[in-house]
Amino acid sequence: MTVTIVVSIVCFIVGGSLSYVLFKYALKSKYDSILREAETEAEVIKKNKLLEVKEKFLNKKADLEKEVSLRNQKIQQAENRIKQREMVIAQRQEEVQRKKTEAEAVKENLEAQLVIVDKKKEELDKLQHQEIEKLEAISGLSADDAKNRLIESLKEEAKTDAQSFINDIMDEAKMTANKEAKRIVIQSIQRVATETAIENSVTVFHIESDEIKGRIIGREGRNIRALEAATGVEIVVDDTPEAIVLSAFDPVRREIARLALHQLVTDGRIHPARIEEIVSKVKKQVEEEIIETGKRTTIDLGIHGLHPELIRIIGKMKYRSSYGQNLLQHARETANLCAVMASELGLNPKKAKRAGLLHDIGKVPDEEPELPHALLGMKLAEKFKEKPDICNAIGAHHDEIEMTSLFAPIVQVCDAISGARPGARREIVEAYIKRLNDLEQLAMSYPGVTKTYAIQAGRELRVIVGADKIDDKETESLSNEIAKKIQDEMTYPGQVKITVIRETRAVSFAK
Numbered sequence: 356m357t358v359t360i361v362v363s364i365v366c367f368i369v370g371g372s373l374s375y376v377l378f379k380y381a382l383k384s385k386y387d388s389i390l391r392e393a394e395t396e397a398e399v400i401k402k403n404k405l406l407e408v409k410e411k412f413l414n415k416k417a418d419l420e421k422e423v424s425l426r427n428q429k430i431q432q433a434e435n436r437i438k439q440r441e442m443v444i445a446q447r448q449e450e451v452q453r454k455k456t457e458a459e460a461v462k463e464n465l466e467a468q469l470v471i472v473d474k475k476k477e478e479l480d481k482l483q484h485q486e487i488e489k490l491e492a493i494s495g496l497s498a499d500d501a502k503n504r505l506i507e508s509l510k511e512e513a514k515t516d517a518q519s520f521i522n523d524i525m526d527e528a529k530m531t532a533n534k535e536a537k538r539i540v541i542q543s544i545q546r547v548a549t550e551t552a553i554e555n556s557v558t559v560f561h562i563e564s565d566e567i568k569g570r571i572i573g574r575e576g577r578n579i580r581a582l583e584a585a586t587g588v589e590i591v592v593d594d595t596p597e598a599i600v601l602s603a604f605d606p607v608r609r610e611i612a613r614l615a616l617h618q619l620v621t622d623g624r625i626h627p628a629r630i631e632e633i634v635s636k637v638k639k640q641v642e643e644e645i646i647e648t649g650k651r652t653t654i655d656l657g658i659h660g661l662h663p664e665l666i667r668i669i670g671k672m673k674y675r676s677s678y679g680q681n682l683l684q685h686a687r688e689t690a691n692l693c694a695v696m697a698s699e700l701g702l703n704p705k706k707a708k709r710a711g712l713l714h715d716i717g718k719v720p721d722e723e724p725e726l727p728h729a730l731l732g733m734k735l736a737e738k739f740k741e742k743p744d745i746c747n748a749i750g751a752h753h754d755e756i757e758m759t760s761l762f763a764p765i766v767q768v769c770d771a772i773s774g775a776r777p778g779a780r781r782e783i784v785e786a787y788i789k790r791l792n793d794l795e796q797l798a799m800s801y802p803g804v805t806k807t808y809a810i811q812a813g814r815e816l817r818v819i820v821g822a823d824k825i826d827d828k829e830t831e832s833l834s835n836e837i838a839k840k841i842q843d844e845m846t847y848p849g850q851v852k853i854t855v856i857r858e859t860r861a862v863s864f865a866k
Contacts, residue, residue: 558601558609562620568592568599570625571616581627584819584856585634587808588612603810604791606674611637645670652683656690658709662739669712671719682719685773686712692769693762702761710748710762711769713741717749725789729753787813793845798837798853803829815852816841822859830855 591600615637649670672683693711694704717732733750748762791809798807803824808817834855
């Protein structure tokens with residue numbers, strides 16, 4: 356039993372060793388096979404990588420050769436341009452040198468000619484002096500004595516000619532006595548002309564209670580700023596009971612501000628958007644009212660055939676005061692006076708009335724050129740095909756041009772009779788209005804500026820710019836530029852404050 360067990364154990368041990376040897380041999384064979392496959396695969400991968408690297412190298416080389424070729428072409432082109440420029444420069448240098456040589460030759464020639472001229476001048480002076488001495492010796496008189504005798508003879512001759520000329524003038528005056536008598540009558544009437552002087556630049560807007568002042572000012576003053584920006588009028592809200600002062604040199608602006616304030620106060624809704632809407636509507640209403648006023652005036656006076664633009668200008672006179680007198684009323688009075696005087700003098704009353712109505716149209720132009728209002732009115736009348744005698748009457752009623760028809764002195768006299776000649780203060784007021792207009796026009800000349808308003812009697816200039824054209828930094832530089840230009844080009848008392856306003860708005864609609 357024991358022997359059997361020992362034999363079994365020995366057989367088990369021998370069988371296990373054999374199995375191990377066989378397993379080890381099979382494992383080694385498999386390992387060698389895997390290793391050979393790995394080496395083969397690695398060799399293939401290596402060849403593929405080498406091919407890829409070689410291909411990339413060739414592509415890079417081709418790209419580099421192209422770039423080098425392009426750079427060489429550019430360099431060649433640059434060299435060609437440089438050579439061409441050198442050739443042009445060389446040609447120009449040759450041309451300059453040639454011109455320089457020619458100029459030097461011309462200069463030498465001129466200097467030689469100047470020397471010759473100086474010599475000839477000296478010779479002429481000597482000859483002239485010798486001739487004078489010979490004449491003095493022949494006549495027995497010195498040059499001064501001869502000059503005095505010549506002057507005396509010329510005086511006598513001039514007196515004779517003047518007397519003859521005076522006699523001719525008197526004969527002509529006798530032949531045209533009727534016409535000269537009319538001139539004398541007109542000049543006599545002109546001596547009794549009266550003068551007045553005052554210019555309105557403010558309008559008082561009355562309100563029912565002082566509570567409305569706060570609503571007009573708005574939160575932090577936004578309403579009053581919006582109203583001033585939209586109308587160009589300074590609005591003074593002070594302690595004056597039940598009154599607000601509208602200040603501006605342009606009466607049309609004051610009227611627009613007054614009507615807009617009236618509608619806003621009546622409606623009760625006062626805010627910036629509503630203010631702009633009302634001001635826009637009022638501007639259209641005032642323009643329509645201007646045209647209607649011009650038409651009514653021409654119909655009332657029986658004047659026909661006026662150009663529509665002249666009718667509009669006549670309507671604008673309603674909103675302009677001339678030294679304290681309404682300009683349209685003054686024009687109507689002058690027209691009626693001209694018609695009466697022309698009838699008395701035997702002239703055409705319709706033409707005289709037409710000239711009287713149009714004589715001050717130069718005071719209400721759409722633009723402000725640097726011309727007296729009489730000459731500007733004459734140019735407007737010529738532009739709109741008025742007859743020459745009417746144009747002359749308009750342009751000559753302040754003696755800026757010569758009077759060529761009898762209507763001109765009639766208009767001048769009737770203008771004075773109507774009381775619109777303020778004398779010494781006239782130039783002060785006109786210069787003041789011109790300075791304010793010049794301030795606004797100067798600021799409007801800059802790009803990006805949409806509106807300009809001169810307020811505070813010309814002590815402040817407000818400039819409205821487009822938010823899409825000028826940014827915040829440029830507004831400061833614009834303000835400085837305008838201030839410098841005003842300081843360099845204009846004359847004014849005190850100082851002028853320039854305020855540049857830029858705002859951005861976003862508008863949406865809820866539907």
